[in-house]
Amino acid sequence: xxxxxxxxxxxxxxxxxxxxxxxxxxxxxxxxxxxxxxxxxxxxxxxxxxxxxxxxxxxxxxxxxxxxxxxxxxxxxxxxxxxxxxxxxxxxxxxxxxxxxxxxxxxxxxxxxxxxxxxxxxxxxxxxxxxxxxxxxxxxxxxxxxxxxxxxxxxxxxxxxxxxxxxxxxxxxxxxxxxxxxxxxxxxxxxxxxxxxxxxxxxxxxxxxxxxxxxxxxxxxxxxxxxxxxxxxxxxxxxxxxxxxxxxxxxxxxxxxxxxxxxxxxxxxxxxxxxxxxxxxxxxxxxx
Amino acid sequence: xxxxxxxxxxxxxxxxxxxxxxxxxxxxxxxxxxxxxxxxxxxxxxxxxxxxxxxxxxxxxxxxxxxxxxxxxxxxxxxxxxxxxxxxxxxxxxxxxxxxxxxxxxxxxxxxxxxxxxxxxxxxxxxxxxxxxxxxxxxxxxxxxxxxxxxxxxxxxxxxxxxxxxxxxxxxxxxxxxxxxxxxxxxxxxxxxxxxxxxxxxxxxxxxxxxxxxxxxxxxxxxxxxxxxxxxxxxxxxxxxxxxxxxxxxxxxxxxxxxxxxxxxxxxxxxxxxxxxxxxxxxxxxxxxxxxxxxxxxxxxxxxxxxxxxxxxxxxxxxxxxxxxxxxxxxxxxxxxxxxxxxxxxxxxxxxxxxxxxxxxxxxxxxxxxxxxxxxxxxxxxxxxxxxxxxxxxxxxx
Numbered sequence: 001x002x003x004x005x006x007x008x009x010x011x012x013x014x015x016x017x018x019x020x021x022x023x024x025x026x027x028x029x030x031x032x033x034x035x036x037x038x039x040x041x042x043x044x045x046x047x048x049x050x051x052x053x054x055x056x057x058x059x060x061x062x063x064x065x066x067x068x069x070x071x072x073x074x075x076x077x078x079x080x081x082x083x084x085x086x087x088x089x090x091x092x093x094x095x096x097x098x099x100x101x102x103x104x105x106x107x108x109x110x111x112x113x114x115x116x117x118x119x120x121x122x123x124x125x126x127x128x129x130x131x132x133x134x135x136x137x138x139x140x141x142x143x144x145x146x147x148x149x150x151x152x153x154x155x156x157x158x159x160x161x162x163x164x165x166x167x168x169x170x171x172x173x174x175x176x177x178x179x180x181x182x183x184x185x186x187x188x189x190x191x192x193x194x195x196x197x198x199x200x201x202x203x204x205x206x207x208x209x210x211x212x213x214x215x216x217x218x219x220x221x222x223x224x225x226x227x228x229x230x231x232x233x234x235x236x237x238x239x240x241x242x243x244x245x246x247x248x249x250x251x252x253x254x255x256x257x258x259x260x261x262x263x264x265x266x267x268x269x270x271x272x273x274x275x276x277x278x279x280x281x282x283x284x285x286x287x288x
Numbered sequence: 289x290x291x292x293x294x295x296x297x298x299x300x301x302x303x304x305x306x307x308x309x310x311x312x313x314x315x316x317x318x319x320x321x322x323x324x325x326x327x328x329x330x331x332x333x334x335x336x337x338x339x340x341x342x343x344x345x346x347x348x349x350x351x352x353x354x355x356x357x358x359x360x361x362x363x364x365x366x367x368x369x370x371x372x373x374x375x376x377x378x379x380x381x382x383x384x385x386x387x388x389x390x391x392x393x394x395x396x397x398x399x400x401x402x403x404x405x406x407x408x409x410x411x412x413x414x415x416x417x418x419x420x421x422x423x424x425x426x427x428x429x430x431x432x433x434x435x436x437x438x439x440x441x442x443x444x445x446x447x448x449x450x451x452x453x454x455x456x457x458x459x460x461x462x463x464x465x466x467x468x469x470x471x472x473x474x475x476x477x478x479x480x481x482x483x484x485x486x487x488x489x490x491x492x493x494x495x496x497x498x499x500x501x502x503x504x505x506x507x508x509x510x511x512x513x514x515x516x517x518x519x520x521x522x523x524x525x526x527x528x529x530x531x532x533x534x535x536x537x538x539x540x541x542x543x544x545x546x547x548x549x550x551x552x553x554x555x556x557x558x559x560x561x562x563x564x565x566x567x568x569x570x571x572x573x574x575x576x577x578x579x580x581x582x583x584x585x586x587x588x589x590x591x592x593x594x595x596x597x598x599x600x601x602x603x604x605x606x607x608x609x610x611x612x613x614x615x616x617x618x619x620x621x622x623x624x625x626x627x628x629x630x631x632x633x634x635x636x637x638x639x640x641x642x643x644x645x646x647x648x649x650x651x652x653x654x655x656x657x658x659x660x661x662x663x664x665x666x667x668x669x670x671x672x673x674x675x676x677x678x679x680x681x682x683x684x685x686x
Contacts, residue, residue, distance in 0.1 A: 003388035079368045087357075
């Protein structure tokens with residue numbers, strides 16, 4: 001893992017991407033810092049500045065994650081990694097921690113800006129730290145998605161466009177949630193469509209109709225059971241589901257200074273799921 | 289060292305490997321032969337744990353590649369078809385990285401890297417970026433990566449691709465020298481290469497092992513001892529008459545060779561014993577110089593063709609041995625379907641190898657020339673003995 005980590009760090013700093021990332025980050029933070037903190041004297045760094053620059057992830061995530069696995073596949077160096085005595089977990093964690101390190105460096109820079117205000121006025125250090133943690137966790141979650149997307153594609157550009165699209169969708173989710181229909185029957189329709197998609201996925205993966213039918217039957221049974229046991233779940237179900245998926249909404253708690261353990265756990269499980277998916281996606285290639 | 293039982297691999301509906309069995313002993317050099325798409329690379333990728341398989345079992349040095357992957361992989365040095373190089377690293381950095389992921393101890397890493405660099409003779413490029421190296425050097429860096437840390441088993445997928453003839457010979461010698469304390473599996477579609485290096489040849493076709501033996505045994509096994517190939521100088525009628533008279537020969541075909549006045553004859557002996565001596569004296573007594581006489585023996589190339597493409601070989605052979613009847617000859621002058629086909633086959637072969645790599649051709653040419661030279665030598669010797677025979681005969685007569 002350490003070998004992969006070192007290699008990734010080296011290759012980040014020998015390529016252009018990492019410099020673009022830092023340049024963008026510092027420029028964006030500088031603009032908002034000047035506008036809010038210097039011009040208007042706002043002391044709430046995380047609530048104003050950090051909250052405003054979350055949009056940066058739209059560009060940062062694709063440029064930092066696109067080449068992680070896609071490049072290995074294109075250069076056929078995945079053959080070296082997978083035939084060496086490394087485990088797939090070593091490869092994924094090595095790469096993921098390299099990205100997190102870059103993010104961490106960016107957070108240190110951000111903290112520097114936040115603390116700088118302290119020279120001229122009174123700031124709340126816990127508030128600042130919570131905001132920075134939120135910004136970091138949001139980034140970590142989106143990077144995990146980016147890493148997963150990079151394992152799917154052999155082409156960096158495809159991976160970049162895909163992660164851009166997914167991150168954009170993440171940013172739009174809260175808006176979509178407010179537009180979602182509230183009636184219970186829409187929730188059920190969506191649930192049935194999801195059931196169909198999931199059982200088709202099972203069929204594609206296993207090529208056995210039995211498994212697919214079994215999966216569909218179990219899901220339908222769950223839908224029916226919930227309908228009889230607790231029908232209120234279906235009220236506003238779509239909106240709830242969407243906002244549950246929205247990492248951005250979760251991070252807003254942090255920016256307003258609320259350190260919520262459930263939010264932290266949410267982010268950690270979100271990251272774990274996507275790292276696991278990345279490993280599975282690499283393993284799957286071997287079984288193809 | 290390697291035990292593969294009944295290996296099956298499917299790519300979707302396509303069956304890439306249909307039950308392969310391999311047993312490779314420690315310290316041997318095994319050549320994996322096969323046409324493009326026969327399953328060589330797939331087999332190697334499975335042996336090294338890059339791909340998984342649908343049925344069967346693979347054991348490397350006693351460890352199952354799926355159940356005990358880390359221990360099995362520690363014993364393997366693998367050079368894939370395309371060397372897995374990081375273009376933005378220098379050779380030193382790259383090998384250091386490989387040493388790390390192979391799990392070599394920190395204090396031995398430097399030494400191992402130096403050994404690998406020395407063995408593959410890349411000392412003078414060790415500080416350069418890999419992307420700036422020539423293809424031959426890239427191939428060597430790939431080889432250095434494979435032997436790094438001295439794994440007991442080396443799996444090399446077409447190791448001499450992209451090297452110039454000198455380097456090819458060098459690398460071959462080097463691989464041979466490695467066999468003392470390594471087991472080596474290499475794939476190739478240059479048959480002369482396999483012939484030159486390997487103690488054991490496995491021929492794969494369409495996902496099956498069609499033959500496995502030493503190169504010599506393979507050639508012997510598939511050749512026909514009762515068929516003689518002759519070149520005789522003289523009148524066609526006289527030669528035919530002589531051949532018809534003797535009861536040593538069951539039947540024969542005769543045709544004009546490239547040289548004026550010399551005829552190519554393919555004859556089937558009526559007995560299984562060696563009739564070359566008797567035949568020689570018969571022709572000598574008729575004052576028909578025997579320019580060339582040999583048992584038809586198949587080269588590894590022909591064995592390969594025979595096994596992987598029976599039909600193709602038949603076509604080539606019938607074309608070669610065409611009975612040149614006067615009437616037919618004229619017909620064939622206008623239209624000879626075999627000739628065109630043969631040419632097409634040759635063309636495609638040429639194109640392929642050209643596209644693959646020019647150096648291969650050069651190497652093959654060099655070898656071809658070597659063979660020709662030795663053939664000429666034999667020819668000369670035979671002619672000399674023939675002349676001596678004739679002189680003796682004359683003396684006796686006088």
